[in-house]
Amino acid sequence: MTKQYDVIVVGAGIFGSCTAYHCQRLGLRTLLLEQFNLGHSNGSSHGKSRIIRYAHTDPEYVPLVGDSYSQIEELEQKRGEKLWNKLGLLWAATGNQVQSISGHLSKHNIEHEVVPGNKIADRYPQFKFDDKWTGLIDPMGGVIYANKWLSAYQDEFRNLGGTIQENEPVISHDENDNGTVSVNTKSGHYTTNKIIFTVGCWITKFFPNVNFEIKPISLAVCYWNAKKEENSQLLSEKNFPVLIAKDLEKKEYYFALPDTDYPGAIKLVLDDGDALSGDMGHPEKNNQDFIDKPGNFITEHIPVVDGSKPYKVDQCKYTNSPDHHYLIGPVSSKNPNILVGGCGSGSGFKTAPGIGKALAEMAAGKQTTVDVSFFSPSRFEKSV
């Protein structure tokens, strides 16, 4: 049976769920297809927490985050549900990185503060940094309640009349002579005007011939307890900021959040991982280095936490483009009807509402609210 939709969004992670919601909101009849059950943990969007922050090394991200903050405020009011917690972000880095981020934030009039490394403990007694480090405090930083964002966008999409079909993997897509496009799944064939692929690490399956190499990896997501029970309260949302720490000499990058996922245990993760298998599976066990390095970082810089052994290790998939920036827009300039939203790497959850809105606006033939041309996949076509 052939069914007609204006847009089909493939993949119901946070990118696809936000995109489908915005398409439907713009009046496009939208179908969202997901290969697994909704809320599964095989991709990148599962779990309870993610970081939101204005601070970024590249200024192009700042307006996208701004758009996400506005959307979340609207959604919180509409649903009467708390979707994030403003805790403040501490960005600690060696070298001059903090000064450069501070420059971008100042250009966008975003409030922030720069503090010498050896003064960070005056603000946050959990941490120990010396004068090789500089801190930037972004007061709008905080923790996203990730599973709640995901369900909120899916619920609101359905409330607007959108259709979600889970456990329905897309197998292939076709470009038809009359300008439409089609999607073939295990159980159906759908014709539509636009397809938007938001398939996370599975993007490599759909576009093997496009001129960009994508390398999905598996991260060891480590959780760590306080050394002493009486210090556990220092790890709660009340006391622990969200943290980005970049040791640029050692080329080691970490991020950390309070004990939102598991009470009494912070999440602190090295921003690196193992290659995924050919069928996009995690390794049975991540390389021990991805557990030892965060442990050593903790021992050196967060002395109230026990870095000798994680309390728990989960896994999550990261998808990076060659330049580590997102892909937002038509996958090839030759066909504007096949779009992609992907390569969210370690920062895409917070920007997904803004990205979803931009993709929906493109699908509707409108100008995007936020200029996302920096993230256009066409940047990789130039080198063909």
Ligand SMILES: Cc1cc2nc3c(=O)[nH]c(=O)nc-3n(C[C@H](O)[C@H](O)[C@H](O)COP(=O)(O)OP(=O)(O)OC[C@H]3O[C@@H](n4cnc5c(N)ncnc54)[C@H](O)[C@@H]3O)c2cc1C
């Ligand atoms: C450990 C970790 C920490 C992170 N921390 C942060 C953070 O602090 N802040 C932040 O903003 N971001 C963070 N991120 C990044 C963020 O989580 C990701 O960028 C984001 O979740 C990517 O979402 P996605 O929808 O692109 O991919 P996914 O969540 O993987 O969604 C893709 C979906 O497509 C479906 N799919 C694939 N193929 C098909 C098919 N053929 N048919 C139908 N469906 C299909 C998949 O099943 C999946 O559900 C982190 C990521 C990780 C792994």
